[in-house]
Amino acid sequence: MDGLRFECQRGCTKCCETKGYVYITDDDLARISTYLKMKPEEFTVRFVYKTKHLRRLRKPGNGEQCRFLKDGGCSIHAVKPVQCRLYPFWPELVEYRDLWNDEATRCPGIGKGKLVQIGTALEVAEEMKTAYPGVYGD
Ligand code: SF4
Numbered sequence: 001m002d003g004l005r006f007e008c009q010r011g012c013t014k015c016c017e018t019k020g021y022v023y024i025t026d027d028d029l030a031r032i033s034t035y036l037k038m039k040p041e042e043f044t045v046r047f048v049y050k051t052k053h054l055r056r057l058r059k060p061g062n063g064e065q066c067r068f069l070k071d072g073g074c075s076i077h078a079v080k081p082v083q084c085r086l087y088p089f090w091p092e093l094v095e096y097r098d099l100w101n102d103e104a105t106r107c108p109g110i111g112k113g114k115l116v117q118i119g120t121a122l123e124v125a126e127e128m129k130t131a132y133p134g135v136y137g138d
């Protein structure tokens with residue numbers, strides 16, 4: 001494939017409502033804590049679920065996927081986690097055209113807007129792999 005079209009659609013929050021986990025990096029934790037004027041330890045206790053190799057945001061427990069989705073938008077948009085910032089240019093989507101096309105059923109921005117060269121899309125996807133070695137392996 002030579003490129004992928006994507007343009008985030010105004011007012012859409014579908015990716016924040018899709019069932020799944022929001023993993024966070026060390027930098028995410030530091031940036032979001034500072035943004036919320038909290039100590040990283042306090043933020044961790046309140047908002048983070050830790051496994052042996054990964055950290056993710058706790059879900060609200062009311063069936064919603066992310067507690068930072070408020071009033072129709074991301075309340076931490078300026079410092080949102082890497083995976084939110086880079087979506088939909090995730091390795092598993094960029095590297096397989098059928099999965100990219102299938103993702104369009106969840107993201108209405110896929111297939112719209114300007115053409116992103118495949119090399120650029122793969123570079124962004126590489127950023128995901130670097131940010132989340134616990135997800136994508138070393
Ligand atoms: S689902 Fe796609 S179009 Fe909608 S907010 Fe997420 S990235 Fe943007």
Ligand code: SF4
Pocket residue numbers: 015016022066067068069070073074075076077080081084
């Ligand atoms: S952190 Fe923000 S962008 Fe990421 S899932 Fe939650 S509301 Fe959406």
